[in-house]
Amino acid sequence: MENQKSNSSLKAIIVVLAILLAGSLAYMYKISSDAKTTETALVKDKDSAMTELIQLKQKLDAAIAENTSVSDELIAEREKVVKLMADLEKSKGDVASLKRIQSQYNALNAKFNALVKENGLLKDQNMTLVSKVDSLNMALGEKIRFNDTLVIQNENLAKTVEKAQRLVVMNLRTQGIKEKSSGREVVTEKARRADKLKVCFSIAQNEVAQSGDKLYYVQIIDSKNNVLGEKKVENFGDQTLTYSFTTTVAYENKSVDVCESLDNNGVDFEKGMYFVNIFDKGTLVSKTSFTLK
Structure with missing residues (x-):
């Protein structure tokens, strides 16, 4: 009778231990799965951040090639992007690093957009000035031609007067x-x-x-x-x-x-x-x- 009770208790303990082991295994599997998902997401975020940085650098290169009045500032911003790309390449892709790099990227992108807008305004102003200068040059050209015509007419008149005054x-x-x-x-x-x-x-x-x-x-x-x-x-x-x-x-x-x-x-x-x-x-x-x- 006592042996039967002892066997029952042992079975119960084994069952409990099996349930606990199964639970532990399930929990460990979940943790491992979550870690892999997180790692995959971080890798994806890192690649996405690198793509954005490469695209920003390409935009800066194109803007610098135009050789505008803000080229020096654009070159300085491109150097910051290149450094940020190097930092991202060296980073382990942890959340803190990605957040820091994303924040810096946002700041650089905002500065780039501001410089592009400023350059656009300068271009518009320059086009207006060029148009005004062209108009002034045209008016000046007309004035010069008019003056040249008057000079020629005066010279011809002087020659005519001189000829008329000549004694025969x-x-x-x-x-x-x-x-x-x-x-x-x-x-x-x-x-x-x-x-x-x-x-x-x-x-x-x-x-x-x-x-x-x-x-x-x-x-x-x-x-x-x-x-x-x-x-x-x-x-x-x-x-x-x-x-x-x-x-x-x-x-x-x-x-x-x-x-x-x-x-x-x-x-x-x-x-x-x-x-x-x-x-x-x-x-x-x-x-x-x-x-x-």
Whole structure:
């Protein structure tokens, strides 16, 4: 009887121990399963965080490549992202590390978005300024072209006025003269008979020309290419003029006739063709030729 009770008690103890063992095994399995689930989640979160950091770095690289006014700040933020990626790579993927890295990522992403927005505003402002500058340059270009046109017109007008004011020397003629004892002058074509050469010309009427004394240089060249008369030299810029004599004309805007004579000073004139030129300073204004036999 006592043996039966003892066996029953032992069986009961074994049953209890079996139940406890089963419970322990179930609990340990649950803990192991939860740990694996947690580890898988942490690995997934770590990979997700790395992906986000890589994407942020790519965005920063693209923004830096645009070489904008905020590039220096973007470069500094990219260095922070690279460091955070290295920290994430070294971390064990525990919750505390992931939370810290996620917090830093959020801050960096917010700073990046702020810089992009600031750069966008600067671009808009720059485009507005460029548009204004283009408009100003266009207006300035029009003004310059207008001024250039006025300058050209003024230069043309000045040339026209200068041309209009220029006096016209005409009817230039030269003759050999034999002067009689009575003082009467006789025209001759004989070189040996001529005492002097008489040069005459007219200045046309010009109402817009400036009145006053006008100086002309008369050049007479004989058949042997000698300049007769005073043979004085005058320089006009890079031009040199050897002339026979000068004549000063009192001009009052009306037509005027001028006559001057060149004596032979007791030496016979050469036979042949003579050339007579009238100069207004360095400008040839009239010319003619004649022959002494």
